[in-house]
Amino acid sequence: MSFKVVIIGAVALGPKVACRLRRLRPDAEIIMVDQDRFISYGGCGIPYYLSEDVPDERSLMSTSFHVLRDEKFFREAKGVTVRPRTRALGIDRAKKVVAIEDLESGETSELAYDKLVLGTGSLPIRPPIPGIDLENVFCVSNLQNALDIKKTIVRPDVQRAVVVGAGAIGVEVTEALADIWEIKTALVERLGHIFPRLFDANMASMGERHLEEKGVEVLTGETVLRIEGEEEGGGRVRRVVTDRRSLPADIVILAAGVRPNSSLAKEAGLELSARGGIVVNEFLATSDPDIYAGGDCVENQSLVTGGPIFTPLGSLANRHGRVIAARIAGKEERFPGVVGSFIVKVFDLCLAAAGLSQEEALAAGFDAERVLTVGYDRAHFMPEKALMFLQLIVDRSSRRVLGIQGVGQANDAVAVRVDAVAALLKYHPLVEDISNLELAYSPPFASAMDSVNALGNTAANLLDGLYRRMTVGEAMEHLHGGDEDVLFLDLNAPRQAKPYLEQFPRQWMNIPYEKLASRIDEVPRDRTIVTICDSGIRSYESQVFLSARGYPSVYAMELHLLRKLGLDATTHST
């Protein structure tokens, strides 16, 4: 009797389990079923297939050595039987069989298993709104959808698009439509900012502004009420109606997130989480020890909060697959959990994050503070330097680092900092660990005091009460409320300060940083002073300096107020 392993789902997790198990258990009989005709493809590459960065769909289904990962490849090279277009109908755990249906012939049969693996992935959330079944309304849930979308967007009469949902897929598809296909695109997000939960509003706003610069209409805090077609209740889509406006649309992409595809597990009586993810232990076994699950259909454990976290990512599916194969083969491997790391390209920007945003950290009960810095991504004297914004989320009382977010150019510079902090998060680092994070240093790659170390230092200064910060929100209230008790002391060069002096004549003064000590008598002692520069360094130093000279009420302006006021910090610093 051979050892039989049945795998349901053949996109990311399934093939990984199958291939590794083949190496660990050469004797096992491995059968993988999938209801789709496409198997073993890089689903995360779909937006790049739409944008033609990936020239054809075969590239997404090929190995790095250009061999198509199809049924024949799995049979001949891997010794794994794949049955595409085959749906799993149900699991009989007592008999240890899976009922299946051949979707071509309609025939049903049973597959016996010794171990069963569920890699059923996720399903797109379809918002309960009228019109989502109209022609040219798509989800981006699998390669078949992608092919259908591609066929549509190449048509010359498709000139307006609406993308619903501003998570990674929504934004990536928006970029593909607007950039390559020059389709006028509106991005609608129900929550207050793009990448909700992943980023805080201030960091997300940089991405929003960049999307707008690229011609995308970004509509946050806006709910889609219905989608209308060319005829009453049918035909091709014509417009999307939100709670604020009507948006013309020749194509609509629904990217309102995904949920675990766990119905098969549920019907089989396996334990599910509140969110509907399959519950697995650190060996990725379900509540039935003969059934494993991984990838988008399970809920992971957060190494930051200790609680459950839903992180549907191809990278985790691959790592899950490896552990599942090892366990089935009797090895002692574990999947410890996830910190939740995330990265996305948005036109010319990269946004990356790991751990918790401040919004999430507060929701999880932490006394969460955030610290924002800006600095160069390599030595400031190197010609190819660029500015990078970093935000650290820390727990005030314990000084524990809960998360990091970064925004910079669309190269790997932000990833260098975010991934290094991501590596630390499971050890529950303190802000001092960020101050001393040892990035490899050489001027073409980092700064002597690297931006991520400066971020840790700034967080420590804030927690220690040395850095007394005024947030952008507070400043805007003072400025636009005309509060003359507050005086903004601009430490930039006179040329830079001029437009603000003109805009806020009673609330703005300018003394260049190097002159502050000699011109201190010009700074009134009976007003609240808010120091401001474009890097955050000089404003902090000057805040400390004025306080030491006995000024009773001094704050340092959180950077990027100037951005809010309409001038970009990047144009300031060079």
Next chain:
Amino acid sequence: MSFKVVIIGAVALGPKVACRLRRLRPDAEIIMVDQDRFISYGGCGIPYYLSEDVPDERSLMSTSFHVLRDEKFFREAKGVTVRPRTRALGIDRAKKVVAIEDLESGETSELAYDKLVLGTGSLPIRPPIPGIDLENVFCVSNLQNALDIKKTIVRPDVQRAVVVGAGAIGVEVTEALADIWEIKTALVERLGHIFPRLFDANMASMGERHLEEKGVEVLTGETVLRIEGEEEGGGRVRRVVTDRRSLPADIVILAAGVRPNSSLAKEAGLELSARGGIVVNEFLATSDPDIYAGGDCVENQSLVTGGPIFTPLGSLANRHGRVIAARIAGKEERFPGVVGSFIVKVFDLCLAAAGLSQEEALAAGFDAERVLTVGYDRAHFMPEKALMFLQLIVDRSSRRVLGIQGVGQANDAVAVRVDAVAALLKYHPLVEDISNLELAYSPPFASAMDSVNALGNTAANLLDGLYRRMTVGEAMEHLHGGDEDVLFLDLNAPRQAKPYLEQFPRQWMNIPYEKLASRIDEVPRDRTIVTICDSGIRSYESQVFLSARGYPSVYAMELHLLRKLGLDATTHST
């Protein structure tokens, strides 16, 4: 009585201490002396000043907001007194005074201190060879040297250079001379490979080969015996004589490493290490609690070995400075130690490392193994992908990760992986922690199974005995020794295998990976089989497959044998 802090050395550590201490102790009197006329500059930028990436020396001495960090700047903006061209002659610890000499006037005087900070940096090692004082023989030890070198290399009669020492500075200066100034340059290294101790020979060889492609003569394992001038014992340099040849030279750069500049500390009776570094505790206090030291003049503690480590880097000087200022101001900050991270640009390549090389790990008594992989730096279906070599150093019995090395394109992709592992090293991670390292994933930035995770997996497979590797050295012996007991089974496409089949007709066979199962009968059972491909993935799978089919002696070829044989892996994989 004011609180007096005297700082000796005003390049990297000193200014950091001064500026932070000013913020923490606004009342302190801070005096910084330096024997040089240039202060507070980015010394690590000197090679980029020579290459004109940094347009002028002022850039190295300016803040990121383009203000010159000179004496006046420190006085007016920072409230710090700087005395350039002032040499510290000695420390009287009982009286708590430093004797100083004004190098312009020759006057001597004393500076009293409450706390003293030593930031005396390092001194270039000047090899004891005849001729090192000849005209146009330079060290790269400070900005004055850099100005002198620049003046020389712009001269049209300077056409041949010899650089002695292939550490970071030697190689960076080599690139500047050869690339921008088109000076025919020979790089001579006494030890067996470039970047000795930092990289193992196999990784360093990729840098050596690249230097050669760029026209640099790389001479390793070669000792300089003397330097000769245009006349007997004097004049301008003409040639460098090694134990193997005579190299014509219009300029010679000595970059044979640096040693701690600790003579002042030694004379004052402070404790020094065997290597001559000032011994400091985790607060960076010397054996005299009123004297602190940091930067290149101290020895750090390795967080990998627990032993001493000399890491002269501007990045550490900056972090040391911050901690020293905090301690002097009575705060509880610590400097925990270093893992030893390193990165260097070599023309179009980046080489980076953290922790121990195998050579170093063996020397430190570890049962050290190394694992080499190659993979893409982002999803293989993205057009801008590039190959990246990663090597992990692990302790066999404990599975502890001791270090990582990477070679790839001169962007930030190698840093992403090396810095993430560097962040982990102080926690003494196991190979499984590398398998599960959670790099933020999206196709433009990483792979679903990222190269660094694959590196961890390969290390685990090797330690578990699943991956049975033949090293390049072993293979070369079999091949060139004509050992017909060993058969190399090339799994690449026939077109790729052809040249090897022709070169080694009795030792080479070709079955494309996908065909192996169906053509297994062609593989003889009575010879040792060495599977080979250009990524290491298919060769490993096939080694496992053949073993499972009862082949008694099967090994997987360590990748880049093909490179050794003259074909570059990069040309193979695309």
